[in-house]
Amino acid sequence: MSKESDIRNAIWQLAFQFKVSSKKAIRQYGLPLNGMHVRILHMIGATPACTANRIVLASGRDKAQITRLLKELEGMSLIQRAPNPDDKRSQIVSLSGKGEALMARAREAEQDVVTRLLRGMKKDEIDTFVGLAGRMLDNLREE
Amino acid sequence: MSKESDIRNAIWQLAFQFKVSSKKAIRQYGLPLNGMHVRILHMIGATPACTANRIVLASGRDKAQITRLLKELEGMSLIQRAPNPDDKRSQIVSLSGKGEALMARAREAEQDVVTRLLRGMKKDEIDTFVGLAGRMLDNLREE
DNA sequence: GAAATATGGTTGATATTGTCTACCAAACAT
DNA sequence: ATGTTTGGTAGACAATATCAACCATATTTC
Numbered sequence: 001m002s003k004e005s006d007i008r009n010a011i012w013q014l015a016f017q018f019k020v021s022s023k024k025a026i027r028q029y030g031l032p033l034n035g036m037h038v039r040i041l042h043m044i045g046a047t048p049a050c051t052a053n054r055i056v057l058a059s060g061r062d063k064a065q066i067t068r069l070l071k072e073l074e075g076m077s078l079i080q081r082a083p084n085p086d087d088k089r090s091q092i093v094s095l096s097g098k099g100e101a102l103m104a105r106a107r108e109a110e111q112d113v114v115t116r117l118l119r120g121m122k123k124d125e126i127d128t129f130v131g132l133a134g135r136m137l138d139n140l141r142e143e
Numbered sequence: 144m145s146k147e148s149d150i151r152n153a154i155w156q157l158a159f160q161f162k163v164s165s166k167k168a169i170r171q172y173g174l175p176l177n178g179m180h181v182r183i184l185h186m187i188g189a190t191p192a193c194t195a196n197r198i199v200l201a202s203g204r205d206k207a208q209i210t211r212l213l214k215e216l217e218g219m220s221l222i223q224r225a226p227n228p229d230d231k232r233s234q235i236v237s238l239s240g241k242g243e244a245l246m247a248r249a250r251e252a253e254q255d256v257v258t259r260l261l262r263g264m265k266k267d268e269i270d271t272f273v274g275l276a277g278r279m280l281d282n283l284r285e286e
Numbered sequence: 287g288a289a290a291t292a293t294g295g296t297t298g299a300t301a302t303t304g305t306c307t308a309c310c311a312a313a314c315a316t
Numbered sequence: 317a318t319g320t321t322t323g324g325t326a327g328a329c330a331a332t333a334t335c336a337a338c339c340a341t342a343t344t345t346c
Binding site for chain 1: 157159160
């Protein structure tokens with residue numbers, strides 16, 4: 001198997017299995033969230049003055065998709081919106097109290113998966129992996 | 144940002160961007176294939192006595208999904224089926240002449256993406272990444 | 287200051303990928 | 317011979333992704 005196949009398979013298989021494991025963990029915790037919900041909630045929690053556009057930029061996803069996801073999260077009362085003082089077109093979204101509580105549980109669920117993922121790995125190996133992944137991502141984005 | 148967030152983001156963002164770039168390349172080559180089509184065709188090309196079940200096991204995907212994908216590829220005359228001499232329930236699938244030709248083009252398209260992905264990276268860095276990814280994948284599968 | 291262009295967000299429509307269940311024929315175990 | 321498991325298929329639905337068109341607002345240009 002060529003180098004090309006190796007790297008492609010590695011990324012493809014790892015990402016899929018990781019997603020499946022995370023989804024299973026979220027489900028086992030009884031959380032009413034999908035993968036993208038959790039990802040978006042993490043971003044909202046970690047981003048001051050968070051707007052839909054910032055999530056679009058940070059995630060690389062289509063703005064239509066992000067708009068829909070935010071609507072679902074709003075419908076579940078996990079986030080709240082406030083007018084953006086700097087731009088009448090947009091709103092600042094933030095986690096609601098319920099959203100915060102739910103995200104705490106989600107973090108636990110995901111922590112379990114990451115612990116399994118990284119078992120037997122040294123800190124510098126993890127850092128190496130993240131660093132290499134970052135460089136590859138940068139390479140792809142240069143276009 | 145915690146170690147947990149780092150690794151999760153790294154895998155998530157890299158996999159997505161890689162998929163998007165690959166899809167774009169396939170499209171630019173004018174190939175009538177989706178991501179999963181290309182993946183499956185690769186597997187068929189690389190697997191002697193290939194059955195649906197072997198693809199299910201190798202890819203981790205649902206057998207219903209694999210069945211549908213194979214049907215689509217058959218419909219596009221990219222693969223052909225022959226009775227499995229060892230098991231009357233299953234068929235051996237292989238690339239047709241047309242499938243071989245199309246896969247040659249797909250490999251070119253994907254080669255371009257991998258070349259960009261790996262730009263500025265040494266062979267041992269790539270091997271390290273693939274090795275680390277493999278270990279993580281193994282960790283997740285242990286359950 | 288008005289007009290043109292770009293941007294943030296929304297909606298509609300559709301495509302692609304994924305998941306779960308039930309079923310049938312065949313293979314395997316008892 | 318019977319019961320259980322397996323390979324594959326089909327139905328139904330869920331989740332994720334993409335593209336286009338639109339509106340209100342912001343920015344740029346003249």
